[in-house]
Amino acid sequence: MNIKSVRGMQDLLPAQKRIFRLIEDVARDVLGGYGYQEIGLPQLEQTQLFKRSVGENTDIVEKEMYTFDDRNGESLTLRPEGTAGCVRFAEENGLLFNQVQRLFYSGAMFRYERPQKGRYRQFEQIGAECFGMAGPDIDAELLLMNARIWRRLGLDADITLELNSLGDAESRMRYASELVSYLQTYAAELDDDSRRRLDSNPMRILDSKVEKTQEILRDAPLLSEFVDDESRAHFDELCQLLTDLGLAFRINTSIVRGLDYYNRTVFEWVTDSLGAQGTVCAGGRYDGLVEQLGGRPTPGVGFAMGLDRLALMKAQQEEESPAAHVYVVSQPGSTRSAALQVAEDLRDEMPGCTVLVHCGAGKFKAQMKKADASGAELALILGEDEVAAGTVSVKSLRRDGSQEQIQKESLGTWCRAYFDKEKNVG
Numbered sequence: 001m002n003i004k005s006v007r008g009m010q011d012l013l014p015a016q017k018r019i020f021r022l023i024e025d026v027a028r029d030v031l032g033g034y035g036y037q038e039i040g041l042p043q044l045e046q047t048q049l050f051k052r053s054v055g056e057n058t059d060i061v062e063k064e065m066y067t068f069d070d071r072n073g074e075s076l077t078l079r080p081e082g083t084a085g086c087v088r089f090a091e092e093n094g095l096l097f098n099q100v101q102r103l104f105y106s107g108a109m110f111r112y113e114r115p116q117k118g119r120y121r122q123f124e125q126i127g128a129e130c131f132g133m134a135g136p137d138i139d140a141e142l143l144l145m146n147a148r149i150w151r152r153l154g155l156d157a158d159i160t161l162e163l164n165s166l167g168d169a170e171s172r173m174r175y176a177s178e179l180v181s182y183l184q185t186y187a188a189e190l191d192d193d194s195r196r197r198l199d200s201n202p203m204r205i206l207d208s209k210v211e212k213t214q215e216i217l218r219d220a221p222l223l224s225e226f227v228d229d230e231s232r233a234h235f236d237e238l239c240q241l242l243t244d245l246g247l248a249f250r251i252n253t254s255i256v257r258g259l260d261y262y263n264r265t266v267f268e269w270v271t272d273s274l275g276a277q278g279t280v281c282a283g284g285r286y287d288g289l290v291e292q293l294g295g296r297p298t299p300g301v302g303f304a305m306g307l308d309r310l311a312l313m314k315a316q317q318e319e320e321s322p323a324a325h326v327y328v329v330s331q332p333g334s335t336r337s338a339a340l341q342v343a344e345d346l347r348d349e350m351p352g353c354t355v356l357v358h359c360g361a362g363k364f365k366a367q368m369k370k371a372d373a374s375g376a377e378l379a380l381i382l383g384e385d386e387v388a389a390g391t392v393s394v395k396s397l398r399r400d401g402s403q404e405q406i407q408k409e410s411l412g413t414w415c416r417a418y419f420d421k422e423k424n425v426g
């Protein structure tokens, strides 16, 4: 038997899963601080939901959905994203009429894309959606919240914000028809995908990575010239708010997004550190979506961050600076219980610190090798002498190999000072 995992579906080893969990914990904590409430959404929805929201002519609906008929012959789809399901959920549970909602969800999404680093067929998102707020202040607040998450994760130096405004549905339609008439004169020179999109979804041509197509697009009409006045005012106000609040951004007029439901504000948080799959979080406004799915007109705005990509960034960072932790060395028998106790005390005093106790037998030298291999920065040694004297020998494994005797009671204070100093040096 040689059964392998399904292509594009990642196994998460303990080190990866730990990072996913860390990101989720930070995101949950920050979202809570802005009054967002977590909801649970099913992974399966009726196929029609995605066709009517994400759009029939998008890549997602045309070629990336995991769609099948269940035993009753009903067409179901493994959710490729969360916004459509969240709108369905909010409407079905009566959360929209005359109300303001800040909701979030997390979990797996499924898209049949070509797998590569940072792009998988099953991937994790944390998404947030706000309903009932039409102004640019909530757009700004969402972005501030994103920025706070990056700061808390220590990733803010590597993630930047790109913003655009798509205008309303009508301005987009006018623009699309101008774009098509411009591109039709170059139809023979366009790549196959872009030529096909001329009929189905012309604005997606702006996203083409093909050089010749990009060259043709250089003189194409600009979406920003077609944006209606109200949307323009909304966008100007958003930019002003972000500037007042000190949140840096770049206006990128080629952001159109691959899902049809957006209007006005769209944004992407991008990084250079992941290669081609550099968008770690994306979103925007979708003021027409609730109505489009059968509800009363309700403004909406939200984002989803890709945990897999953020986890890759965090893992790269951790490789550069291994997590602070200590390895406790002792002998089975008399000194082992002292070692377990010292580890317990240290965990009480330094909740963020990983304390690994060597369990089982092993000569002192062999245990020190294990301590080294574990990536620990400090080895705590408890031999007969230390136990008798109420001390612990602390050996620096990463710095200079120096060793000191510390009184058991002052170990927590000593370790905290050591790791603080490390952090400042780093």
Ligand code: HAM
Residues within 6 Å of the ligand: 080, 081, 082, 083, 084, 111, 113, 118, 119, 120, 121, 122, 123, 124, 125, 127, 128, 129, 258, 259, 279, 280, 281, 282, 283, 284, 285, 301, 302, 303, 304, 305, 306, 307, 308, 309
């Ligand atoms: P999206 O841009 O399709 O938007 O996805 C959001 C994020 O999910 C991306 O920026 C990326 O980090 C991650 N992601 C997407 N596809 C993959 C993949 N195949 N592998 C790994 N990560 C991936 C949405 O899904 C919208 N629902 C966002 C939204 C919420 N807009 C308004 N509210």
